[in-house]
Amino acid sequence: MSKQRLVILGGGESGVGTALLGKAKGYEVFVSDKGKIKDKYKEVLIHNEIDWEDENHSEEKILNANIVMKSPGIPDKVPLVKQIRESGILVVSEIEFAVNYTSATIVGITGSNGKTTTATLTHHILKQELAVGLAGNIGDSFAKQILEKDYPNYVLEISSFQLDDIVKFKPHIAVITNITPDHLDRYDYKLENYIASKFRIAENQTKDDYLIYDADDDILTKWLQEHPVQSTLLPFSLVKTIENGAYLKDKNIIITIDNNQIIMPTTSLTLEGNHNIKNAMAASTVAHLLKIRKQTIRESLENFQGVEHRLEQVLKINKVQYINDSKATNVNATYYALESMDAPTVWIVGGVDKGNNYEELYSFVNEKVKAIICLGVDNEKLLKAFGNMVDTIIETKHMSEAVKIAYKIAEAGDNVLLSPACASFDLFENYEDRGRQFKEAVRNL
Template identity: 45%
Template sequence: MNNKQLIVILGGGESGVGAALLAKKMGFKIFVSDSGCISHNNKTILLKNKISFEENKHTESIILNKSNKIIKSPGLSTNDRIIKKINHYGIPMMSEVEFGKNYNQDSYIISITGTNGKTTTSMMIYKILKQEGMQVGIAGNIGKSFAKEVLKKKKIYVLELSSFQLDDCSKFRSNIAVLLNITRDHLNIYSNIKNYIFSKFRIATLQKSKDIFIYNYDDPIIREEMKNFSIKSHCIPFSIQKELSLGAYIKNNSIFIRNPNYKESHILELRNIPLIGDHIIYNILASILASSFLNVTNQSITSTILGMKPIEHRMEPIMKINGVSFINDSKATNVSSVFYALKSLSYPIIWIAGGKDKGNDYLELLTLVKKKVKFVILLGKENSNFKTYFKNIIDIILETQNVRKAVRIAYFLSVSGDHIILSPACSSIDLFKNYIDRGRKFKKEVKKLFCYDENNKFFFSKTYKRR
């Protein structure tokens, strides 16, 4: 493709603007098209770089008749009218991450996917490599455009990849690929779980024989589906349930790894890890394995893990007042994430849930909810599916479309020893911009419950009095 040809970028968000900046750097003609509003910040960037764009529409005469290549935002579904027309016209289309990789073929790529734990694992690997002094960048579904980040030309990139990003990749190759888990998710988008599984395994099937594929041995779906895909790379498992002949595992309450030469190495004891929960241990095992293939020292691994703090919106403690703990787990947008969240907390729990249902099956939560949750507050527009599952095991299920009311109702119902957790199991787009917006508004309302006096002590806000 020569630089006189037109690249159309669908979507004016983080990935779209990043792709536009990279295309501009490469000397291409660019047109950004978004069916919705483009943020003020992104419009400013486009204008500053003299990049043509439109919002609140897709001009088909340009997109279908003048473009030579389409770069698609992962937020656009294959069922969108404009995507169907592009496919009908046979216009080449690629993802923003694949476009970024084409520009920088020399960088070493570590990609992470899975239904849960992608962000935590990506950040952990990134911090370990940075601690080691490596020239490393991080991007992808974590909130940074890979296309924009490759302009910095780092030697290594850690990428968090969603199934939607992988769907649009046909050649994207990861030197190290990590598949953390697969549970039912996004089934409102994918017609069945087989299609979702296919998307996740694409991270491995696009690899070559010299690459590394790290996978969760304990995940029954992954272990079964490994038989159904042609994977050329070296497959390295991790497990918390079984001592493995190869990979990372738990033994004597410690983490070990065993390399291809069967040499066993002790990494650290579980009791020293500052965060709790099986899901955290899985993320740590995957991170250690990925780092070990880059010959990272044990000191860099252990110092990073022992210094871990909760990631914003993932089991993030907000405050504890009068014995009541507030926890922001807004990033828990599927049932499996909520399962691990509730499992890690002791009874009693006041659970704030709900949002845009993604075809959820809440069956795996029933026993845990019955055992640990005393009240549910639903924060969403349509909660019928949720209520159907839990109406016979939870006596009090309240509904609101206002985050302030959700927080204040929860605190009104609480007593000392309770955990109030926002862990929605649903997407946020019915009431919020995204899970980040939902989490930050939740935290803001929690903090509004209280004020400080001149002695720096908490007292209740004048606008709210607890029972």
Template identity: 50%
Template sequence: MKRIVVLGAGESGAGAAVLAQKEGFDVFVSDMATINAKYKKLLDDHGIEWEEGQHTEEKILNADEVIKSPGIPKEAPMVRKIAEKGIHIISEIEFAGRYTNSKMICITGSNGKTTTTSLIYHIFKEAGYDAGLAGNIGRSLALQVAEDPHEYYIIELSSFQLDNMYDFHANIAILLNITPDHLDRYDYCMQNYVDSKMRIIQNQTEKDSFIFWNDDPIIKKELEKYDIKSVICPFSELKEKGSIGYIEEGKYTIEKPMPFNMEEEELSLSGKHNIYNSLAAGIATDIAGIRKEVIRKSLSDFPGVEHRLEKVTKVAGVEYINDSKATNVDACWYALESMKTPTILIIGGKDKGNDYDAIKPLVKQKCAGLVYLGADNSKLHDNFDGLGIPVRDTHSMKECVEACYEMAKPGDTVLLSPCCASFDLFKNMEDRGEQFKTLVKNL
């Protein structure tokens, strides 16, 4: 019996373990952290051996294959030892793909992944398609393949998940954009990160489709290096040569496979970045054969995504917006670009090698104040204090919200769009967003 070891027992790892057991493998799960009670119960219910708070080498290094959770870096000591032994390391998505013939709609990019994935899933469900939501959001793909299979899977893929995918095949691949992100995981080398994102098109055939943003300079340059076999489906804000999705004279337009258009103002999502997300989603669902009436209705009634430009409430004439999901500079740029009133920007967290120069012009133009929120705000002081905008230094969400309340005037907007990861002060970006919303609602 072949042995599968799963490193990391979160949503991804626990699901992979259940599928591995179902497929007849000898399975062992190991996590250096404490395993969530929900996943312990799942593993126990299936009689799968697990450990937490340690990695026992003799139980791991005898594996035929290792499924690594995406959050574990390749530099982790145990991962290094596994690689040195020549044991193949794969992702949960790669493993799950071996045991299903379902259609895979896969979305990646530095920004917009969650919104686009959620929007596509919304359209599929409205159309009555049998679809599962997986990857970075939703339930584990492996667990769904094992216990709740679907005809289609809509999968948000991070660069970390793509890194350990080899034979997996996307029927529809979507690449939204490529801007610097997670460079701390890629030896601070942009090309390493770019190469990871481009893996979205690996193994595609002439029967598949590749949707991408035609205006992205990095994507354009990278495409010259690849022999792309799939049908290319570029989109852009304006009608450009080759783009099959665009905005023209205020109309959202898709040329093929089934032409349709609608008024741009009817789209439920606002802001330039969301035009791109809506174009990618419209093209993908059009390719999947969903009727244009359903696509049109779904694009106009999609409720949006939690922690992504989420309107929280108005207090004393000030609008509070939770964009905690903005964990890189580009995401913050898009959020600021969509602001229509003077903005108090909350920025900070665990820096991932950020270059803040890209947002400085928008900060000058849009911001009435800056509130730094992090364990160490020195890099923020170095980058923004010289802009002549009032700043406040805070080290907890309570301090931060109090500072915003003091700084903001009626008619202003307080925007939490941090540019950074959350792990210095919070469990994750959801925790950061939830704390923000709770404190704002208690003002």
């Protein structure tokens, strides 16, 4: 019998990880990337004798696949992807392909905001007592970890794009942190398509599995009423009393699962803001389900350092605090950032707009923002939205210039906040690149 042919579109972290796992499992593997494959990934492919191409998609070498793993960055609208599907070839995401080769307990975390912090925090708590990998949208690829380490447990940060291409994938514990309009450009500008995509995380779950979600999020609760899932529900809330799940009472997080209750003080959380209490609730609920000791959960919440590019305090210069929130790639994330500002703020914003509605930021901008620096190729929408609200609004296309302007405007006691509310691809490689350039520019002041 001839080998099954696995074609991988995209030669990044998930693509190369899948190629390695596929080869080890006996597939004939071909990696194709329309862009340039980074040298470090090329070296891995060459070293492992895996066939590849970049800056091109050779249809004759792709359309003879038995299965195609496509990188989450490639939209379904691409003609080649349509052609692959029309040929009846199965298209899957990395997590769908890889999960077939592990019997690990999987915690899957998705949501518009908070998923990286929640996934990193969950992993931070679990690793104190369990052997556990962290993968998905973060760190080393899931497929590669299964091949090299095969942990008995994984925490996966999963985007809606990865969930779009699952078939049988199901996490034992699923978390949906929240849903706000994001990436609508990939979902025909229909919010319900995006919501449905997020809820695929629970579509294969049974009553023996768990879904942890934000009960204060109207989009989530309404969807669950209209589209019930099989899983056991464990909601969390800041305002309601929750019988099975987590809630806040007198500055304590109270988590109850099958009458087994634990109580955590929020006063000792290292991360600030209500949204981080929610992230802590979700992570602690997962830990409680997996029988982590209460003392361990509490200590882990107290010593967790947070995530790079997420409200990261960079430096204080002349009594001005510089804050890197480059990970805020949508309006809701920036909402949390502005909400947590307790001083007059010079706000650096802009990039690739995904159909943003800036109205929910107006009250914070009026109250807290003294100047706006637009950092994008096209800032027209920002100028229209905020032009009348602040005395100073300036356009620039270079991070170093944006930071220098901010330095001139800010006075002792102010904050300078990079919280773009947009994707970064117009001027930067990705949000990490944008955040690192910001930090470098601040250090060079």
